[in-house]
Amino acid sequence: MKISSLRYLVAFADEGSVSRAAERCHISQPTLSIALQNLEIQLGVQLIERAKGHVALTDLGHQVVAQARRALDETRRVEMVAQTGRNPLTGEFRLGVIHTIGPYLLPELIASMRRTMPAMTLYIEENMTAMQADFLKYGTVDAAIIALPFDIPGILTRPLYDEPFQVIVPQGHPWGRRKKIASEEVRGDDVLVLKAGNCFREQVLDACPDISHAEGSLHQGHSIETIRCMVASGYGISVLPASAMAGPYRSDMVRAIPFEKPEPSRRVALAWRRGFTRPQAIEALAQAVQAIENPSYRMIATT
Incomplete structure (x- = not known):
């Protein structure tokens, strides 16, 4: 049985499409289809x-995919063990990051990593927190940058920085000249939040509990960028992480206002599997984050 066939099968399971799986594996669609058919012949079952x-996994196919993931993870461990003996800061590193952090942190992080570990090839997997948890458990990513809490069995975390939240309002809003906003003032039907399933949405509702009193009337967006545009158009107000209003993300069409102390914030952390065989890479990644000079991030000193 070829390891490549198991990779193709897992890619098909993840993508739900032969064409997308072939694209992900950098092979032609016929090549992937033939490999999957040969795997079925070799195993003597239909996967x-x-x-x-219509193409989809059979019930047995789902079971084989679960075992294939474990086999591929162990194969990667063999490769990593060998690589660690040479140089743990070379080769591939697969980094997961959640949607509400990636666009704002990654440009500076990638530049920092190029300075500290230029021989490492970085692959980014951007997705929601729940998916990052699965990616870590199944070995799809080596580490992930997430917001705490992130209590997953077998997963270790290291806090990186705290990031305050800010209220954003459109130009001409009555709050436009305010220096500070109290969290209890952020309420009413014009508050925009992310759709359910996003951890930043829950953090905002925790920080401003009066918002959740009108759950059914909340205006919702699919992304921070959508919410920013909706605020700019005068559709409402919102709460965003400070990095989403810094640097290139500043806009003359919206005004960012800090919260009164104690200001709500999120704690961003690095997560990885217990027993990961390249601890030096985890340490180097954490140091690359802490080398970033951005006033939106309040770095947490290592102990």
Whole structure:
């Protein structure tokens, strides 16, 4: 049985499409299809249902995929152990990051990593917190940058920095000249939040509990960038992480106002699997984050 066939099968399971799985594996669609058919012949079972306009894993296929993930993770561990003996800061590193952090942290982080570990090839997997937890457990990513709390069995975390929240209002809003805003003032039907399932949404509702009293009437957006545009158009107000209003993300169409102390914030951390075989890479990544000079991030000193 070829390891490549297991990789193709897992790619198909993740993508739900032969064409997308082939693209992800950098091979042609016929090559991937033949490899999956040969795997079925070798195992003597049907892993994939095939019908006109429809392909999907069989029940047995799902079980084989789960075992294939474990086998591939162990294969990666063998490769990493060998690589660690040479140089743990070379080769590939797969970094997960959640949507509300990635666009704002990654430009500076990638530049910092190029200075500290230029021989490392970085692959980014941006997704929601729940998916990052699965990616870590199944070995899809080596580490992930997430917001705490992140209590997952077998996963270690290291706090990196705290990031305050800010209220954003459109130009001409009555709060436009305010220096500070109290969290209890952020309420009413014009408050924009992210859709359910996003951890930043829950952090905002915790920080401004009066918002959640009108759960059914909340205006919702799919991303921070969508919410920023909605605020700029005068559709409402919102609460964003400070980095989303810093540097290139500043806009003359919206005004960012700090909260009164104690200001709500989120704690951003690095997460990785217990027993990960390249601890030097985790340490180097954490140091690369802490080398970033951005007033939106309040770095947490290592102990």
